[in-house]
Amino acid sequence: MPDEIDPAAPPADGGPAWFPPAQPAMRSSRRSVVLAVSALVTAVLLGVLVVAPAPYAVDSPGPTKDVLGTDNGTPLITIKGAQTYDPTGQLRLVTVSGTGGPGFPSTVLTVLRGWISRWSVVLPREDLYPEGKSQDEIDQTNQQQMTTSQEDATVAALTELGYAVPATLTVAGTVQGSGADGKLQKGDVITAIDGKAVPTYQDLADVLAAVKPGATITVTVKRGGSSVEVPVVTGKRPDGSAQIGIYIDPTFHPPIDVKISIDNIGGPSAGTMFALGIIDMLTPADEAKGQVIAGTGTISITGDVGPIGGIRQKMAGAVRDGARWFLAPDSNCNEVVGHVPRGLHVAKVSTLHGAREAVAAIGEGKGETLPTCS
Structure with a gap:
């Protein structure tokens, strides 16, 4: 009777080398290696998505600021030479946060998130940022616009209140x-x-x-x-x-000294809210009466409210920061219709006088009667 053969033993006759079949432990080891390599490749690809630049600009809801409050402990509006009154409500300017400009490239991941988000917009970079302009040049332009806007807001507000501004x-x-x-x-x-x-x-x-x-x-x-x-x-x-x-x-040469202080925000679109803040502080009536009112719009010296960019992102930022009411330039209504966030009521305005009346109506509980974009 032949001897029993151990299947794991090599041939005893010195024949060709024999290798035992792969064992479960070895197959498991190879699978682990494949999984580890796949995980590493996935991690590298995700890392590339996080840092790889993309030729797009992405605008998203930015921070909001209460013009009747403070910024880093400093009042946004300081008035000397006249009696001022403490308000109970909030008048919030709104902003847009953007990537894609010089020195702040959009990543692939940022662009993907922008496409997914209802409140962000993704555009070719050249549509928002002119070729050949540095970030310093863009910042300087934005700051100049902000400075002019603050001066125009001061003149418009004082004129609305009956002051002569030589x-x-x-x-x-x-x-x-x-x-x-x-x-x-x-x-x-x-x-x-x-x-x-x-x-x-x-x-x-x-x-x-x-x-x-x-x-x-x-x-x-x-x-x-x-x-x-x-x-x-x-x-x-x-x-x-x-x-x-x-x-x-x-x-x-204003008869009253009005100073507006705000950091890291440029452009002209906060003019209307600054003007409303000046009016609120100089009048004994508490116009907003505890309401959180956001808004946007350029302001001219003569009190005309003008259009701005990024109003969809600005409305979203307003709701995020607690506003129920939003003042929008009449000339932006075509961008407002169909894009108002839930819980926000938009009132359209075309002049500082109309915006002032809108704030008073909201404070009196009559905001629902104000004209809106349709």
């Missing part, structure tokens, strides 16, 4: 081909129109509002220490009103 109206240049071209000069200081003194910018606007486009007006200016009268044929603005055809660099 201004030196200096001609910075003329529009080529206009009636003023070749007649008014850079450095001229406008003092009167058709014999009517214009000591404030609002006075200038009021006088021109009564002039028909195409009419000849007499512009009195100070030039080289002398008073000079210059006849100018007015042009026509897009809205149908008359214009002189000049660029004015006004220097304002």
Whole structure:
């Protein structure tokens, strides 16, 4: 009877080498290696997604600030030379956080998140950031716009409250081909129109509002220490009103000292909210009465509320930070309709006076009656 053969033993006759079949432990080891390698490759790919730049710009809801509150312990609005009153509500300016600009590239992961998010927008980088501009240049432009916006907000708010804000109206240049071209000069200081003194910018606007486009007006200016009268044929603005055809660099002399302090936020879109904050602090009536009201819009010296960018992201940021009410420029309504976050009521405004009335209506519990975008 032949001996029993141990299947794990090598041949005893010195025949060809024999290898035993793979054991379960070896198969398990190989599987572990494959899984480990796969995990490593996945981790590397995820790492690439996190840091790899993408040729897109992503705008998302940014932080909001209560203009009636503080920023890093400093009041956003400080007023000297007049009685101020403590408010109980909040007036929040809203912002957009963006990536894709010089020095702040969007990653692949950021772009994917932007595409998924309802409140973010992804655009080709060149649509938002001009080629050849550094981040310092962009920041400088944004800061200049913010500074101008704060000055315009101060003048508009004080004018809305009935203060006269004297201004030196200096001609910075003329529009080529206009009636003023070749007649008014850079450095001229406008003092009167058709014999009517214009000591404030609002006075200038009021006088021109009564002039028909195409009419000849007499512009009195100070030039080289002398008073000079210059006849100018007015042009026509897009809205149908008359214009002189000049660029004015006004220097304002407010009767009240208003200082606005805010860091790391640029652009002109907070103008309307700054103006409303100044009004709220200078009036004994508590307009907002505990309500959290957010809003946006540029502001002109004469109190016109203008359009801004990123309103969808700004509405989302407002809701996130507790606002139930939002003031939107009338000219942005086409971007508002169909994109209002749940729990937010949007009131459209076109002037500072209208925005002021909207805040008062919200404080009185009548916010639902305000006109909205439709």
